[in-house]
Amino acid sequence: MTTTHRYPVAIIGSGNIGTDLMIKILRSDGPLEVVAMVGIDPSSDGLARATRLGVATTAEGVDGLLAMDEFADVRLVFDATSAGAHRANWSTLKPTGVRVLDLTPASIGPFCVPVVNLDEHLDAPNLNMVTCGGQATVPIAAAVGAVAPVSYAEIISSISSKSAGPGTRANIDEFTETTAAALRDVGGAQRAKAVMILNPADPPILMRNTVYCLVDGDTEHTAIEASITDMVERVNAYVPGYRLKQRVQFETFTAENPLYIPETGKFSGTRVTTMLEVTGAAHYLPAYAGNLDIMTSAAKATAERIAVHAAQTTGATR
Secondary structure, three states, X not given: OOOOOOEEEEEEXXXXXXXXXXXXXXXXXXXXXXXXXXXXXXXXXXXXXXXXXXXXXXOOHHHHHHHOHHHHOOOEEEEOOOHHHHHHHHHHHHHHOOEEEEOOOOOOOOEOOHHHHHHXXXXXXXXXXXXXXXXXXXXXXXXXXXXOOXXXXXXXXXXXXXXXXXXXXXXXXXXXXXXXXXXXXXXXXXXXXXXXXXXXXXXXXXXXXXXXXXXXXXXXXXXXXXXXXXXXXXXXXXXXXXXXXXXXXXXXXXXXXXXXXXOOXXXXXXXEEEEEEEOOOOOOOOOOOHHHHHHHHHHHHHHHHHHHHHXXXXXXXX
């Protein structure tokens, strides 16, 4: 029996992301309570850890979750599987009315980047957490866009190949498409492009993200830098390893000396370059796996806000 001040959740996916998310929630004193961990491999480390930590488990996938006694209490399900698996999982979970946070690039529900647009989707039945690159870079595009319209945004996410498991590698196409779409839909860029680099360096590199934003015409550089710095601090509040690698860079192009863009021709205005680094909290994953840590941290922050909203709306979470 769950208590009235807790918000029971389940996690589908007993791999790196799901296990790290479970440990983050269990170590937190927030409103979330993990009541079930779901996998498909009975010998997975994630299911074994969940059992040792007192969390009920099933290796029968989403069907096994629905058969568990604990599912009657579950208010929200995190899906940390893959884009293809999430589509099947959602078709099963949707009729139950349970909320779902999708940590895959499936993009069934609206995109959610907590510091940018979470308040717009607190009651959405299915929220998509974009991608690791999206969680790292969409806030920057939005910060620039808060000062001046962004005509084009391009991001390059570089992660250690050791932190890219089979799910990440199978979803690279979805990563680029979903991240670019979120840069437009949530970040506000008129056009966008995303690039992912798997770096095989040893020792492994930390996650690095470079964000290029083109702003037409004259713009106030100081205001843009202040907006970006404030946004980095807001993300850092729930992803402590998120930081600027160096000061924001500005390059101005005039009509006499324009920047040539193959897709659109000549550009005059300002190119804003933001370089970010993400160090993982090393709760379960290595510190170099900031790309995975930012996903679990963003998902946890989103679910906590949803739980608070539910309590405020109904007077109790259950």
